[in-house]
Amino acid sequence: DAGVTQSPTHLIKTRGQHVTLRCSPISGHKSVSWYQQVLGQGPQFIFQYYEKEERGRGNFPDRFSARQFPNYSSELNVNALLLGDSALYLCASRRLFSGNEQFFGPGTRLTVL
Amino acid sequence: EDQVTQSPEALRLQEGESSSLNCSYTVSGLRGLFWYRQDPGKGPEFLFTLYSAGEEKEKERLKATLTKKESFLHITAPKPEDSATYLCALTPSQGGSEKLVFGKGTKLTVNP
Numbered sequence: 001d002a003g004v005t006q007s008p009t010h011l012i013k014t015r016g017q018h019v020t021l022r023c024s025p026i027s028g029h030k031s032v033s034w035y036q037q038v039l040g041q042g043p044q045f046i047f048q049y050y051e052k053e054e055r056g057r058g059n060f061p062d063r064f065s066a067r068q069f070p071n072y073s074s075e076l077n078v079n080a081l082l083l084g085d086s087a088l089y090l091c092a093s094r095r096l097f098s099g100n101e102q103f104f105g106p107g108t109r110l111t112v113l
Numbered sequence: 114e115d116q117v118t119q120s121p122e123a124l125r126l127q128e129g130e131s132s133s134l135n136c137s138y139t140v141s142g143l144r145g146l147f148w149y150r151q152d153p154g155k156g157p158e159f160l161f162t163l164y165s166a167g168e169e170k171e172k173e174r175l176k177a178t179l180t181k182k183e184s185f186l187h188i189t190a191p192k193p194e195d196s197a198t199y200l201c202a203l204t205p206s207q208g209g210s211e212k213l214v215f216g217k218g219t220k221l222t223v224n225p
Contacts, residue, residue: 043213
């Protein structure tokens, strides 16, 4: 089975711009979560979606939003980008009723100039 | 507040020199504790899930153990290809989400 896929792999934006990151979960996985990882730190939870509904939200400002589509893919949107939003954005998926482990994609490297 | 602390921050080993990485945690209730391996610029790769104190999981040169306050990742006779950052994470049982709370990781370097 193909793993979690994310696009784009790299992205460069300027302050104030908007960005959309995309994620396709492993086939059969209905839960998708988003994480932000800044250099030298562990990933930090942003959102979890299951069956198109938000099931959890981390301590991030309202500039961050997400949604999940009927095919279980997901988008993360960030408005009014700040320099501090530069990070690796990770998507993870999980198959429910089969262990609690989440499987991560390769990430999108966002650089804000 | 749910918290995960990993030590040491960095560890250098010679090939074949066994050692252990520590993950201490505070959480009101534990749904699961996870170990991941992360290579530079890549997403974390799942290694183990532990659910209750006394549980052990093993895979090749790695063994993970769990107590009520800590987890250890034991590396036996490591090879250079084991060089990576090892992340510990937990999911609290409280709250409706499946969020993972991560530590900062231990960067392991194995020299040939």
